[in-house]
Amino acid sequence: MxxxxxxxxxxxxxxxxxxxxxxxxxxxDWIHVDVxxxxxxxxxxxxxxxxxxxxxxxxxPFDVHxxxxxxxxYIQEFKxxxxxxxxxxxxxxxxxxxxIGEIKKAGMKPALSIKPQTPVSEIEExxxxxxxxxxxxxxxxxxxxxxxxxxxxxxxxxxRIIDQKGLxxxxxxxxxxxxxxxxxxxxxxxxxxxxxxxxFGSDVAGRTKAFADLIRH
Ligand code: DX5
Ligand code: ZN
Numbered sequence: 001m002x003x004x005x006x007x008x009x010x011x012x013x014x015x016x017x018x019x020x021x022x023x024x025x026x027x028x029d030w031i032h033v034d035v036x037x038x039x040x041x042x043x044x045x046x047x048x049x050x051x052x053x054x055x056x057x058x059x060x061p062f063d064v065h066x067x068x069x070x071x072x073x074y075i076q077e078f079k080x081x082x083x084x085x086x087x088x089x090x091x092x093x094x095x096x097x098x099x100i101g102e103i104k105k106a107g108m109k110p111a112l113s114i115k116p117q118t119p120v121s122e123i124e125e126x127x128x129x130x131x132x133x134x135x136x137x138x139x140x141x142x143x144x145x146x147x148x149x150x151x152x153x154x155x156x157x158x159x160r161i162i163d164q165k166g167l168x169x170x171x172x173x174x175x176x177x178x179x180x181x182x183x184x185x186x187x188x189x190x191x192x193x194x195x196x197x198x199x200f201g202s203d204v205a206g207r208t209k210a211f212a213d214l215i216r217h
Pocket of ligand 2: 007032033034065174194
């Protein structure tokens with residue numbers, strides 16, 4: 001049993017509100033919002049004004065994935081824009097612990113993400129302080145890439161550590177998830193599934209529902 005967080009990076013930006021409503025009505029649990037700065041990753045996506053305006057379309061939690069350098073600079077602004085869960089990359093923070101502390105202070109749930117080449121050991125010390133760990137299953141920066149299979153081993157490793165230590169942390173995976181591989185990913189111990197290109201495009205409602213049905217048991 002896992003939650004579904006469609007990534008709006010692959011949605012129709014000219015009709016974003018409607019695309020979001022369609023996924024919510026078809027069973028999306030969270031909305032995954034990818035913010036890119038052109039530095040931490042090569043591309044630039046969108047920022048606070050877009051998040052603020054789509055905030056009116058649904059009450060579902062906004063799972064905001066920051067692919068930006070030194071995210072500590074913008075924490076309050078993302079809170080005001082409507083973020084509920086704020087994910088930062090360990091590779092992008094000069095002081096990861098301080099960044100986690102600021103996210104909590106602003107009233108959001110802190111999450112940490114690791115790129116495909118970053119080992120779990122890099123974030124182990126932070127596990128007791130965060131609500132979620134986001135395992136990137138592609139190099140961050142673009143939708144529509146192919147999942148790197150070795151990253152699923154990190155989900156298994158994290159599942160073991162979290163269960164052993166009795167921690168209350170969700171494991172989320174992001175990148176290259178589709179209707180064919182999602183069941184194996186859930187079975188590896190994932191709690192939250194992000195899917196962009198496999199949800200948006202054509203038949204958003206039908207594809208959301210197909211995902212939701214597959215991960216609900
Ligand atoms: C990539 C983003 C993802 C992206 C996933 O850097 O973090 O959330 O939208 O897209 P798909 O599901 O198409 O791989
Ligand atoms: Zn993402």
